Amino acid sequence: MTRLLDQVDHPADLKKLSKRELKQLASELRQKLVDTITVTGGHLASNLGVVELTIALHRVFDSPRDKIIWDVGHQSYVHKLLTGRKKDFASLRQYGGLSGFTNPEESPHDPFGTGHASTSISAALGMAIARDLQGDDYNVAAVIGDGAITGGMALEALNHAGHLGSRLIVILNDNGMSISPTVGSLAKIFNKVRFDPRYRWAKEESRKILQALPLGDMVWEVGRRARGGFKGLLLPTMMWEELGFAYIGPIDGHDATELENALRQAREYHQKPTFIHVLTTKGKGYRPAENNAVYFHGVPARRVSNQNIPTYSEVFAQTALRLTRDDPRIVTITPAMPEGNCLSIVAAEFPQRVFDVGICEQHAVTFAAGLAAQGFIPIVAIYSTFLQRAFDQIVHDVCLQNLPVVFAIDRGGIVGDDGKTHQGTFDLSYLTLIPNLSIAAPRDENELQHLLYTAVNSGQAMAIRYPRGPGLGVPLDTILHKIPVGKWEVMREGRDVAILAVGVTVAPALEAAHELAASGIKAAVINARFVKPLDVELITSLVHRIPRLVTVEENTLSGGFGSSVARLLQDLGLGKIPAKIIGIPDEFVEQGSQAALRAKYGLDAKGIARQVLSLFPGNKASERSAREGEIKPVR
Ligand SMILES: Cc1ncc(C[n+]2csc(CCOP(=O)(O)OP(=O)(O)O)c2C)c(N)n1
CATH class of the missing domain: 3.40.50.970 (Thiamin diphosphate (ThDP)-binding fold, Pyr/PP domains)
Structure with a gap:
């Protein structure tokens, strides 16, 4: 059988497909998601749940002219596959590869960058108002999950959108789950819609009205009936109407026809913002993910890991x-x-x-x-x-x-x-x-x-x-004790340079000190376990007996630990001591494995040793290439 996915490179290709072909495409997309994400790692269950919704969005709307904004962006993989990024899909979440979220630098089909939750409605509203002010007429749709919509920003944006009344489409992708089951009163309201059998009846009723009336009248009519006797039943849907939205739903998020009808209705309705309530199943079509959506929300990459060391x-x-x-x-x-x-x-x-x-x-x-x-x-x-x-x-x-x-x-x-x-x-x-x-x-x-x-x-x-991932595998004391606040720990004595390392950088700093010893440099290593307050007493004694100082932190160089130490040295009148601050430059750190990125920024043992050596210009080892930390992008 020919693979339809091979023939789909752009949203326009979807528009030619028959109902039967759309079903086949959905199943091919699911296969692609499972095959790829179980290797690269990523948000499998969320993406499996939005296959039909993504296809429908791209059939009804005209991206990138119309703007589709995926909240969090973790469920945008199908969107990526359908918008020209299929050939790079295996590079997902790797250094130089496709992002696991939406990113305008990656494609014009990603009108807004995401990663943190609950931003989509604010961004979409901003775009909708920009469109109105510029006299344009494209559509703007925000797709937000039942988890992300509980975030304060999303609620602030709904409040504002209802007030402004501008044309905007908000699609609630309700699968009953955040990463864990969604909590809160909103989730209870959504669950009523999801599980109360009377909603099927209500939905049938609204479908009949929907067929007979334009959307604005439909909303009014449903509202009238609700006020007239079914208040308790229709309250969840009424809520959106009261907030200033025209409400459509609940829609079966795996029924292509129903989805497309709802999206078309919303597209044609220009009087006020529209809210479409779509019910989906997280992990849809892949039994392990349907049964355990919590685990399959974000699966790890297939790499060797230290399984036995606790994180x-x-x-x-x-x-x-x-x-x-x-x-x-x-x-x-x-x-x-x-x-x-x-x-x-x-x-x-x-x-x-x-x-x-x-x-x-x-x-x-x-x-x-x-x-x-x-x-x-x-x-x-x-x-x-x-x-x-x-x-x-x-x-x-x-x-x-x-x-x-x-x-x-x-x-x-x-x-x-x-x-x-x-x-x-x-x-x-x-x-x-x-x-x-x-x-x-x-x-x-x-x-x-x-x-x-x-x-x-x-x-x-x-x-x-503390960092992501496994610890160092050290024994865990059974009796806990207090550590004096602001007191550091000398891990290794030395006389040529003092390395003040924070947190996860202490272990590589110790390794670096070991390497430096081979070049005749005796480095002291300090576990600077309090970034604030600083151990003024220890720093003072160090700088009086050791002629060079290096700080190491896995943090931006601006305003972090090294900055605090530098300021302290100034305050103490010791600002002239040769010093180096090791950390992350003023830039956003790419995706990639932790090890590769640490190497890139000189935060592994080799990198620390290399940078410490730069304080010893006469030393032979310091003349080695400064490019050792480079990593190759995946594509
Ligand atoms: C501000 C913020 N907090 C937490 C997260 C972590 N996070 C990513 S996805 C997610 C759950 C989102 O649930 P939902 O919106 O319902 O989407 P679903 O995965 O169920 O489709 C969470 C908590 C985040 N991305 N941003």
């Missing part, structure tokens, strides 16, 4: 569990990532004291502040990149009020395949500038335990930042 996230959660058992004041909060940061193991034992707040990072932080104000010790477990969202909440609601909230910041530093939108390379900078906040980074998973214990017992706000 930092696992050690964090195991420690949080111990602490929760011991202290009734401890509560844990996750914005929609109970699996990613492993908190489900704490929730299993303490369901009342673990809160999944939805994709709501800002709320997570201020919710924690409220708990802390009443005597609890909240641990906010959050990915570094997503905490960016909650900057003002950390400043205004936690630190300004000096509340003892603990931030367990996962995926700090280079995260790898998720790429530019997900790297955790800014946190040390944006946290350093906030008063009343200590910042720590463990050198290994054992120190993570002790730092978490220290933080919950410190009576102040503290952030602990």
Whole structure:
């Protein structure tokens, strides 16, 4: 049988296909997704669920003239396959390859860059208003999941869109799941629509009306009937109408005809924004993913991994569990990532004291502040990149009020395949500038335990930042102890150069010191486990006996650990000491494996040794090529 996918390179090719061919294409696309993503890693289940929706969107709309914005963008793989990126699909999420999210640099069919949740409606509304102001007439559609729509920004945008009344299409891709089951009252309303059999009846009724009336009248008529006697039943749909949208749904997201009809209706309706409620099955068509959408939300790349070494996230959660058992004041909060940061193991034992707040990072932080104000010790477990969202909440609601909230910041530093939108390379900078906040980074998973214990017992706000992936495989102490806040640890003595390394860079710094010894250079290595406050006493004693200083951090060079140390040296009148700050330059870090990216930025042992050597111009080894860290793009 000829593969239809081979003949589809552009959305226009879809428009020629018959109903039967569309079915075949959908199944070929699913096969392609499974074959590729099980190798490259990526968001398998979400993409399997939107195959028919993506085809329908590209048959009804005229991309790139019409703008389709995928919220988060993790479900845009089918869209990529249908918009000219099929031949590069195997490069997904690799260095130099296709992004796992939408990216305007990659294709004109990606009108907006995504990666973080809940942005699509704001961006789409901005484009719709730009179109109106410019007197143009293209369509703008935002596709947003039932998880992402719980984010504050999405709700702010809906509020504004209903108020402006401009022509805009919002498509809710409702599969009942965020990464884990979607939480919140909105999810309960969606579930009513999904599971209440009376909705089938309601849908039939609206279909009849739909056939007879133009959309505006239809909405009015459905609303009238609802007000007239079926209020409880039709409330979920009425909600969108009250917000200022024309509502279409619920639509079977795997029925091509139904989808296309709904999208055409919305396309032709220009009086106000339209909201289409589409029901899909996450993982559709691939039994393992349908049965376990949580696991198949994001599958790992097929690479060798240290299966037996626990990840930092696992050690964090195991420690949080111990602490929760011991202290009734401890509560844990996750914005929609109970699996990613492993908190489900704490929730299993303490369901009342673990809160999944939805994709709501800002709320997570201020919710924690409220708990802390009443005597609890909240641990906010959050990915570094997503905490960016909650900057003002950390400043205004936690630190300004000096509340003892603990931030367990996962995926700090280079995260790898998720790429530019997900790297955790800014946190040390944006946290350093906030008063009343200590910042720590463990050198290994054992120190993570002790730092978490220290933080919950410190009576102040503290952030602990740790990397993605497995620990170093060190033994885990059974008895936890407090580490004095602001005190560093000398890992290796030396007399020629002092390397102050933060967190994940301590291990390669030690290796680098070992390599440097072969060139006759004696490097001291310090575990700078507190980025704030700095260990002023130790730095002062170091610079009085060691003539050169190097700092290493997996963070942007701007405003991070090295900057703080440099400023301190100035303040101490020691600014003239030859020094080097190693970190990430002022750029967004590409996707790629963590190891390759660390090599690229000189953050592995070789790279650190090479850069330390540059402080020793006469040394032979320092003349080696500076290009050792280069990596080859996949395409
Ligand atoms: C601000 C932010 N927080 C968390 C995430 C991590 N994340 C990626 S996808 C996702 C779930 C999205 O659920 P939904 O919108 O329902 O889409 P589905 O995968 O179910 O299709 C989450 C929490 C993110 N990308 N951005």
